[in-house]
Amino acid sequence: MLKVKNKLLLVVGHDVAATFLAWVLAYWLRFNFAISEPYMQSMWNTLVWVVPLQTFIFWRFGLYRGVWRFASLPDLKRIIMAVGVAGLSVPVVLYMVHVPVAVPRSVLVLDPLLLVMVVGGSRFVYRSWKEHHLYRFADAERQPVLVLGAGEIAAGLVKELSRSKEWRVEGLLDDDPAMVGRLIQGVKVLGRVDELPKWAGRYDVHVAIIAMPSASHQARRRAVKLCSSANVKSMTVPAFDDLASGRVTVSQIRQVELDDLLGRDPVTLDEEGLHGLLTGQPVMVTGAGGSIGSELCRQIARFEPACLVLFELNEFVLYRMEQEFAEKLPQLRIVCAIGDVKDEARLDQVMCQYAPAAIFHAAAYKHVPLMEQENAWQAVLNNVLGTCTVARAAMRHGVKKFVLISTDKAVNPTNVMGATKRLAEMVCQGLQQEGGTRFVMVRFGNVLGSTGSVIPKFQEQIVHGGPITVTHPEITRYFMSIPEAAQLVLQAGLMGEGGEIFVLDMGEPVRIVELAKDMIRLSGFSEGDIPIVFTGLRPGEKLYEELLADDEHTLPTPHPKLRIAQARTADGVWLDALLQWTGSGEMLSEQEVKQGLKKWVPEYCSSKNS
Structure with a gap:
């Protein structure tokens, strides 16, 4: 505190000296440095009025609140205004107090000019010294x-x-x-x-x-x-x-970061419409602890829902979400509900208690190789039967909007995961009824850093010194950031009237080998340090992904990054027959599952790799 007061006294003392110097210099310049005796007396007699008056005006204009080290144009403007007022005030005050000496008019003009130069110049010289000399030693x-x-x-x-x-x-x-x-x-x-x-x-x-x-x-x-x-x-x-x-x-x-290199334009959202859909409403997200589900929760939270129900089977990821929201958004009411999307009783309990107006269904098994072998029937039960169970519960409890997170792998599927997601889309289409819950499907490709993405895998391989494993030199994928995907899901959910499949604009496909090279460079290595090894396509893996099936076409929407796919639909009879298969209670073998999927999704071809 004492140090601050001492600095303030120094600044005030500087400006007192500056007013003294400017007034004296004005006289000297007026008389070419040869002041006659009468005017010398005038100079000294008027100083006792000029210096206190100008110092007081400087104080009132806040010249002592600024920090010289950060002096800038606003400070210069303040100095000019203060000097201008002082220049007008000096002759008025001298006239009012009847100073018995004459002050040359040229002095009254020169003094403000000199005062700006001394007061303002000293501050900017000090700043220049601090910036260009004080830092030079380092x-x-x-x-x-x-x-x-x-x-x-x-x-x-x-x-x-x-x-x-x-x-x-x-x-x-x-x-x-x-x-x-x-x-x-x-x-x-x-x-x-x-x-x-x-x-x-x-x-x-x-x-x-x-x-x-x-x-x-x-x-x-x-x-x-x-x-x-x-x-x-x-x-x-x-x-x-x-x-x-x-x-x-x-x-x-x-x-x-990778986002900087992949090049995605920012998403424009209908903020007003989303406020109408989400603000003040209970909202539920299934699979809330996953990469897409968790980001959906964060994006929804921005619109201040009445409560946000996080429905998740994995206890650990749900705990992490609870801790995140408690720290960052303590004012938001969240409900952490552990449950399985196939558990009808648990879904009824949660929806009855919290009455969500909108449900975003992100819970699914998504890893292609894991679902292709050994776990094929579990993929059917979770992705198809689970979707149907949640969707029917939504209808029973009057949910206005149900948004299904789908995938580009549902198009001409060559793997179990993609075929089950296509069936999930058709389940929602088959459940769509006039005046009831409106079902909206959103289809997009890979997201950076999501669970099962190649990004975390490549990062781990780089940490261990390589090699990076890529299945094929020409394999390509569509990529977008997790926040962008979540924002477009919300926008599609708002726009959907029921039964549509929205396709996100995924931009240009990215060659996975180029992605690997980018990650090597961003990690500070060269391809000589971290080699890339090609391992061959895995079971069910395509060389490239498609966003539309062969018999589909799209319709434009008001949003430039969203289109509506005109896809084959399903009806209630088809749905009942499908549910007899998924709800049989039997444990089917991998071969039986793939034969069944071929029946329900004719475009599915398990042997297709490109």
Whole structure:
């Protein structure tokens, strides 16, 4: 406290001295440094009024609340306003107190100009000294970096890093020839981005920051490849949406992630419509502890439902969700209900007690190889019978909207998992009735980092030094981030009127081998360090995924990332026959399951691999 008071006294003392000096200099300049005796007396007699008056005005304008180290344009504006008021007040006060000496009019003009220069200039000189000299002593400890990009975001990054004790920007690289050689925040644009190896070697740089949040994912991938080839660690600034929203600042640099390279445009949601569907309503999510289910819960929580029912069979993941919501959203009422989607009595109990207005059914067995052998009948029971059990319970308890999370593997399925998810879609279509629960199906591909995804597997293999195993050099998959998938599920759930299958725009398919190479580079290795081994397609695995079956076509929707598939539907008679098969109580062999699936899903072909 004493230190703060001492600093304040120093600042006030500085400005008192500045007002004294400016007034004296105004007289000296007026008389060419040869002040005659009458005007010398005028100068000293008026100082006793001018200095206290100007100091008081400076105090009233808040000049002593600012911190010199961070002096900026708003501070300069405040100084100019204070000096302007002081300049007008001085002749008025001198006239009112009848000072018996004449003050030259040129002094009254020169004094405010000199005062702005002394008061404002000293503050900015101090800031410059602190920024450009005080940090210089630590240059040896600051890590040199290059910035890739020379746009507005890069300029902001260079400005913020100039005050950093960790980083020292040696230069910028940009592909615009007009920018090469220019200075941005005092730092030179050295050359093109593809010259990174040359400049990294010259300045002994081991880190490059990619400051291109609005660039295409191809441009970001190219930048990462250049960093890898130059043995330079690649980092990036936050996403453009996060910067624009003010949630983060440009100086919060981070490592490049897969999301940055896969390139997905942000999702635009009908916020008002979703508020109508979710806000103040009880909402239930099955499979709430899974990768998609948990993200759905997080996205739904943003719309403040009356309560959020987390229905999950796995005790541990449900506990983790409970802890997460208790920490981050303690005001939200959540219900952690352990239960099996095939348990009709438990479903009735939960729905009767909490009366959900909407159910998002994410519970399913999704791992293709595991469901293909040994567990085929369990996949049928969980994915088909479980969906039917939850859906019928929703109808009994007056649930308005039922949203089924489906998969692109349901299209022309070549595996048990895909065939059971196609049956789950048809179950919901068969249950759709006029005026009842509206069933909506949402079909999409792989999500980054989900349970069973190749991403965690590749990460583990990289940690252990490789090799990374890829089934086929040409195998491709569609990818989107978990938050994007969850947001589009909510949007489709809102738009669905009943019986539609929504297909998400998954963008361009990604070759898995390229994904593996990206992950190797992002981990700081080269393909020489972590080899890639091809193991052959696994049972039930396609070379590429489809979003539409051969006999399907789509209709557009008002949302650019959602289309409606015109698929073969089912009726009540078909559904009753299917449930006789799934509800027989028998334990069928893998061969019997696949023969049955071929009957119910004619497009299913278990021997098809591409």
